Amino acid sequence: MGLSGLDIFKKLPKTNCGECKFPTCLAFAMKLAAGQANLDDCPYVTDEVRAELSEASAPPIRGVTVGVGDEAFKVGEELVLFRHEKTFFNPTVFAVLVADDMADDQVEKLVKEANECEHERVGVILKMGAVAVKAAKGDSASFKSLVEKVKGLTPKPLILMSEDVEVLKAGVEAAGDSRPLLYAATEANVDAIGELAKEKELPLAVKSADLEKLAELSEKLTGMGVKDLVLDPAPRKVKETFVDLVAMRRAALKDKFKPFGYPTITFPCEETDDELYETVIAAVYVCKYGGIVVLSHAQQWRMYPLLVLALNIYTDPQRPMAVDSKFYEIGSPDENSPVLVTSNFSLTYFIVSGEIEGSKVPSWLGVVDTDGQSVLTAWAAGKFVPEVIAKFINTSGIAEKVKHRKLIIPGYVAQISGELEEELPDWEIVIGTREAADIPAFLRQFSTS
Amino acid sequence: MAYNLPVETAKGKIREVTIGTGEKSLKVGGENVLPFHLWEGEMPNRPIIAAEVSDEVEELPPALEKVLGDVKNDPVAWAKKAQDEWGVDAIALVLTSTDPKATDAPPEQAAETVAKVADAVNIPVFVYGTEDLDKDAEVMKAVASKVEGKNVVLGPAKEENHKTIGAAAIGYKQDVAAMTPIDVNLAKQLNILLTNLGMEADKLIIDPTTGALGYGLEYTYSVMERLKIAALYQDDTMTQMPLLANIGFQSWKTKEAKSSEEEYPQWGDPEKRGIMWETITAASLLMAGADILILRHPESIKLIKQLIGDLSS
Numbered sequence: 001m002g003l004s005g006l007d008i009f010k011k012l013p014k015t016n017c018g019e020c021k022f023p024t025c026l027a028f029a030m031k032l033a034a035g036q037a038n039l040d041d042c043p044y045v046t047d048e049v050r051a052e053l054s055e056a057s058a059p060p061i062r063g064v065t066v067g068v069g070d071e072a073f074k075v076g077e078e079l080v081l082f083r084h085e086k087t088f089f090n091p092t093v094f095a096v097l098v099a100d101d102m103a104d105d106q107v108e109k110l111v112k113e114a115n116e117c118e119h120e121r122v123g124v125i126l127k128m129g130a131v132a133v134k135a136a137k138g139d140s141a142s143f144k145s146l147v148e149k150v151k152g153l154t155p156k157p158l159i160l161m162s163e164d165v166e167v168l169k170a171g172v173e174a175a176g177d178s179r180p181l182l183y184a185a186t187e188a189n190v191d192a193i194g195e196l197a198k199e200k201e202l203p204l205a206v207k208s209a210d211l212e213k214l215a216e217l218s219e220k221l222t223g224m225g226v227k228d229l230v231l232d233p234a235p236r237k238v239k240e241t242f243v244d245l246v247a248m249r250r251a252a253l254k255d256k257f258k259p260f261g262y263p264t265i266t267f268p269c270e271e272t273d274d275e276l277y278e279t280v281i282a283a284v285y286v287c288k289y290g291g292i293v294v295l296s297h298a299q300q301w302r303m304y305p306l307l308v309l310a311l312n313i314y315t316d317p318q319r320p321m322a323v324d325s326k327f328y329e330i331g332s333p334d335e336n337s338p339v340l341v342t343s344n345f346s347l348t349y350f351i352v353s354g355e356i357e358g359s360k361v362p363s364w365l366g367v368v369d370t371d372g373q374s375v376l377t378a379w380a381a382g383k384f385v386p387e388v389i390a391k392f393i394n395t396s397g398i399a400e401k402v403k404h405r406k407l408i409i410p411g412y413v414a415q416i417s418g419e420l421e422e423e424l425p426d427w428e429i430v431i432g433t434r435e436a437a438d439i440p441a442f443l444r445q446f447s448t449s
Numbered sequence: 450m451a452y453n454l455p456v457e458t459a460k461g462k463i464r465e466v467t468i469g470t471g472e473k474s475l476k477v478g479g480e481n482v483l484p485f486h487l488w489e490g491e492m493p494n495r496p497i498i499a500a501e502v503s504d505e506v507e508e509l510p511p512a513l514e515k516v517l518g519d520v521k522n523d524p525v526a527w528a529k530k531a532q533d534e535w536g537v538d539a540i541a542l543v544l545t546s547t548d549p550k551a552t553d554a555p556p557e558q559a560a561e562t563v564a565k566v567a568d569a570v571n572i573p574v575f576v577y578g579t580e581d582l583d584k585d586a587e588v589m590k591a592v593a594s595k596v597e598g599k600n601v602v603l604g605p606a607k608e609e610n611h612k613t614i615g616a617a618a619i620g621y622k623q624d625v626a627a628m629t630p631i632d633v634n635l636a637k638q639l640n641i642l643l644t645n646l647g648m649e650a651d652k653l654i655i656d657p658t659t660g661a662l663g664y665g666l667e668y669t670y671s672v673m674e675r676l677k678i679a680a681l682y683q684d685d686t687m688t689q690m691p692l693l694a695n696i697g698f699q700s701w702k703t704k705e706a707k708s709s710e711e712e713y714p715q716w717g718d719p720e721k722r723g724i725m726w727e728t729i730t731a732a733s734l735l736m737a738g739a740d741i742l743i744l745r746h747p748e749s750i751k752l753i754k755q756l757i758g759d760l761s762s
Binding site: 082083084119121211212215237238239242243246247250251254255257259260276277279280281283284286287288299300301302303304305306308309312313315317347350351354357358438441 | 452454455457485486488550660662663664665666667668670671674675678702703704705715716717718719721722724725726728729732733736737748752753755756759760761762
């Protein structure tokens with residue numbers, strides 16, 4: 001960064017050829033300045049300009065990809081300290097730790113839990129990102145056999161953990177071409193492990209409990225030609241880790257301090273023995289700048305809330321999340337169950353469906369496509385209006401699923417009931433509650449009347 | 450390149466609000482830094498935890514029934530248990546019984562309960578209504594006079610009923626929690642209205658509305674961060690009130706927190722899951738800048754206490 005979009009624009013060909021997928025050179029320059037485009041997409045800049053600009057246009061925090069294929073993940077590329085300033089981009093990735101001093105069935109159980117951890121929410125698949133495999137014994141043969149075993153158990157990217165370069169090499173061999181993350185370069189082994197990462201073109205974690213040393217190591221590895229780094233400020237105490245994560249993010253974004261311009265890795269599993277508190281620490285790192293977060297296990301009671309937290313924190317504040325437009329069955333509704341409609345803003349859907357579920361009155365909840373806007377906003381924007389709602393009802397097939405013809409609309413749009421009745425002559429429009437919290441009482445009364 | 454810990458000092462600071470009186474009082478707020486940024490400023494008062502106590506309970510999820518079953522029908526015993534066994538900083542008494550959609554208990558009766566609870570404990574008390582604008586106004590008027598001079602926090606005062614609740618607080622020397630729907634400007638506006646009414650700014654708390662994990666948490670999170678940044682870095686005096694997060698009620702309302710394992714086997718152990726839903730909501734809002742966290746489950750209280758202790762050690 002450092003250069004403005006206009007500074008960059010002056011050095012581009014200004015032909016507006018469009019081969020970079022942006023309509024004009026100016027648009028491309030603006031994206032480069034924001035760290036959201038890659039200079040390599042322009043085939044016409046001279047090598048001289050390329051060298052000059054690539055330094056200036058590199059994102060302040062590099063994106064690092066681990067793994068290959070569908071299960072690969074990327075961390076980094078963050079541009080802001082606070083999500084409201086723009087958005088956070090690449091959600092925190094969770095990994096589960098296994099080691100070669102664990103019993104076989106324990107390893108199998110942990111990996112199985114990680115594999116099975118998968119949830120869908122607002123159309124997004126939430127899952128465990130990686131398995132960290134640790135050489136606890138410091139023995140090449142046992143590490144190699146564990147890596148082979150884990151690779152056979154899961155398609156997830158691996159984090160290979162040993163500070164002994166010979167042991168790590170055995171693991172790299174066993175991991176094949178799955179692009180694992182190497183963990184970790186330290187003051188003691190930086191030359192040898194740096195060489196290994198460079199030779200195999202693998203991402204490499206750098207570890208030091210002293211931020212000044214961590215910066216030196218990072219700089220040294222960059223100098224050696226290792227491109228993809230992940231930083232571990234390793235105090236292993238929540239307070240110090242938090243301070244380090246904030247300090248590094250700030251230094252990278254505000255001071256353009258290159259040695260910290262990489263994503264981070266943290267180990268809540270090594271900061272406490274209490275599985276509940278470990279989960280709480282992980283939540284802190286989701287909020288405050290944790291890239292990869294390594295945990296002791298991936299049981300659902302802990303992973304589901306953590307994954308939803310990462311989803312929430314990394315949601316683009318400018319773009320509301322939307323759920324699919326269709327009829328949802330809440331409880332097990334039948335032909336006599338109430339029929340309600342609302343907007344497809346995800347929050348509206350979650351709150352309304354939650355209240356209906358709480359009412360214990362099985363219902364049909366119709367979600368109209370309002371581009372993710374809430375009921376009142378969508379009404380004002382012409383997206384939750386009689387014509388649109390009628391079209392949704394008529395094409396949804398709900399008329400075949402229920403015997404009655406009563407349609408409950410949100411109380412906030414009571415004013416459209418007359419017009420909606422004209423659009424839907426077979427249906428009686430019933431005005432529901434304004435607030436979702438009042439739905440249970442309303443439904444209980446409605447279903448008994 | 451030499452590395453230096455980046456330090457940013459703020460112009461403004463959060464107001465220090467006193468809740469309760471004498472030995473039963475404590476202070477919240479007062480910080481001149483973002484949450485736990487102790488290398489560049491001070492948090493003279495740690496964020497506080499208030500245990501939610503209700504004067505009327507319907508059905509509790511099993512995880513809560515297990516720990517509250519013995520006290521759920523006795524707000525005084527519940528509050529004492531929270532104080533003595535869980536070590537909370539304050540009690541947040543919710544007057545559920547006054548809800549016109551439920552029991553619709555008269556204001557005087559609710560005020561009586563408040564007085565009993567406030568007398569039984571030696572920690573400060575927050576008193577919350579049920580967000581029914583008219584009823585809350587009546588109830589808070591009765592509560593304010595019944596516990597005159599005890600400096601409890603009355604809430605939530607909203608734009609529509611802030612005059613009644615604000616006047617009662619001024620008249621009987623109480624604090625007020627002002628609630629607005631997840632919006633920085635509306636929060637400011639309501640603080641301005643309340644101070645115009647004659648309320649001291651140092652007796653106000655902002656309740657920016659709490660969305661639980663998965664239910665709008667990110668909105669509350671960002672509005673808290675924005676309020677805190679405006680207060681500290683823009684020195685905006687009408688955003689410098691401590692922030693309150695009403696976490697217990699909102700978290701335990703979600704199906705993710707209260708459903709059984711039979712209903713959702715893929716979500717795992719229901720007790721730990723419920724506790725985590727509440728605790729993770731709390732941990733994230735703590736990082737966003739909440740000064741007051743209202744919680745329900747003793748395990749959540751324990752975990753958040755531990756986190757606050759570790760982060761401010």
